[in-house]
Amino acid sequence: MIRIYVPRDTTACSLGADQVAGRFATAIADAGLNMEVLRNGSRGLYWLEPMVEVDTDRGRIAFGPVGEADVRQLMADRFWEGATEHRLALGLTEEIPFLKNQQRVTFSRVGIIDPLSLKDYCARQGFEGLNAALSMSAQDIVSCITQSGLRGRGGAAFPTGVKWQTVLDTPSDMKYIVCNADEGDSGCYADRMLMESDPFSLIEGMVIAGLAVGAEQGYLYLREEYPLAHTVLRDAIELARHGGYLGNNIAGSDKKFEIEVRLGAGAYICGEETSMLESLEGKRGQVRPKPPLPAIEGLFGKPSVINNVVSLASVPTILAGGAASYEGYGVGKSRGTLPFQLAGNIKQAGLVELAFGATLRALLEEFGGGTRTGRAMRAVQVGGPLGAYLPESQWDTTLDYEAFLAIDAMLGHGGVVVFNESVNMREQARFAMEFCRIESCGKCTPCRIGSVRGVEVIDSIQGEAENEPAREQAVALLEELCDTMVAGSLCAMGGMTPFPVRSALQHFADDFKIS
């Protein structure tokens, strides 16, 4: 039986993957061929989606981007026999430089397996981490994560092992594992990809976290904007339960763990961990002051591990391969790998998992290949809407948490949004304030009022373009407002909105001089 792989992933489907899969199925049936169409996840080479693969003796070969209209010719050319001359032929998938030059660790199965096949998952080291964890003490599991150097991949980069240790050390009749799948940062889609393409790795990570801290209930807080991820996760949880990997007797161990998916409702702030807890409790998603830390008083007042999707999905690999193996990747205090996501105006947009330590420029040029529209790159926003805009002079910065902090920027969740020279950076700064105004939870004044004033002041900078003293006064006011927001906000929303604003002011000052 020859197998054809057509991705089922939000972006691939947005480019017509479902229709392409349908065409192949019809063509195969019409020709009476012994072939089947499998729906894998995406490899993350999005400019080539829908990217169709087929098994050969040499490995999988790829064709893309395949439109509905290409299916007939591909079948006529018997593309499964190689068809290296076909205009859409990409050769061996694993040899495509964009993929070959990555270090796929957490994303090792993504795009390769059928996301809803336990058999596929197990054939590629699935549940090896869980089996290892089941033979370890809770403390040994936590120590393994601590030694791996894993830090929160959601953006804050807090050491995961320290968080787990606190929950383990806090006695309680009830503890929770909460997965933060409210990936609201623009330019970020790693969580979505992982949930759609390898959901069992996340489930396995949550179960291991439960074993590590003594929790038997997990909540997965997923954003409403990800309907396909929701469907895949629900199906995967059901399959895992049937397979004995969730429920009352996990892998025959007498240990219990359950996961419930909860949907958000279009509030960016619910990606902030305390606001997410409020939302899970059925309340307005307003930020809680810390302390108490959620690790001590979290969901429903109980000790809770709160981790991002990629953090939790990295756990099985760490347990299976050992802390030292994961810790071997990276530089300085940034250990392991980070899935970077190339987005916006970039030619080869997609997911690039790399060990920490490469440069931003390598990501933009070697992987990204320049802008999509052809004009020169001008600004790059790294780390989502609260991340700084970086001018070319900063693109040689090393991709590690500390190097980015040193230039008043952040790696965050690894999103990289590219703008070409047509961008107006005053408009981008204004949008940062506007977004904060729309999404502020309203709990603290610097964020709630500061963002409103921020939009007004940026408008007045524009309005005073012909009156330099008045314009300079408005710029000084904006700087002062940013100080207040950084120093006085309760969480990162108000506290970091000034990052994109200030970086725009600092590096693209001319854009603030035109009306």
Place this chain on the structure above:
Amino acid sequence: MSEASSQADHADLVSDIIAAHQDQPGALLPILHALQDAIGYVPGDTLPIIASGLNLSRAEVHGVVTFYHYFRSSPPGRHTIQICRAEACQAMGSRALEEHARRSLNVDFHQTTGDGEITLLPVYCLGNCACSPSVRVADRVFSHVDAERFDEIVKQLGNTAVEVK
């Protein structure tokens, strides 16, 4: 349907939904989702029922419904179109797309066209940032949407009788 009978329908529906979620800790969001999935919005007359079912004040339920952008207090048009306004989409021209959408549909964000067909909504990221600008209609996401493609999407909606939640 008269207003009185519509209210009675809501009461039955809401009671069933509350009963189905009663044992869930923090059940308010799941209940609101179930209600909006069923009828497209969260009618004001359901708030007292939900409040008493969960032992909350009516103000608390109102506070939650109005906090979240996704929950609606009035019925949407037959279709909803969400346009992503976030940075990755801006980098590929979503500001112009927003402008085009408002002008061609003759509505602002959060408004419904005069014929009740289309409600236009902003959204802040669909996770489709590699192929921006992005638009969502029901559970379907569209990539690389420019003015021309937007018009096609709208036209196709006009030709289908698909129920959009």
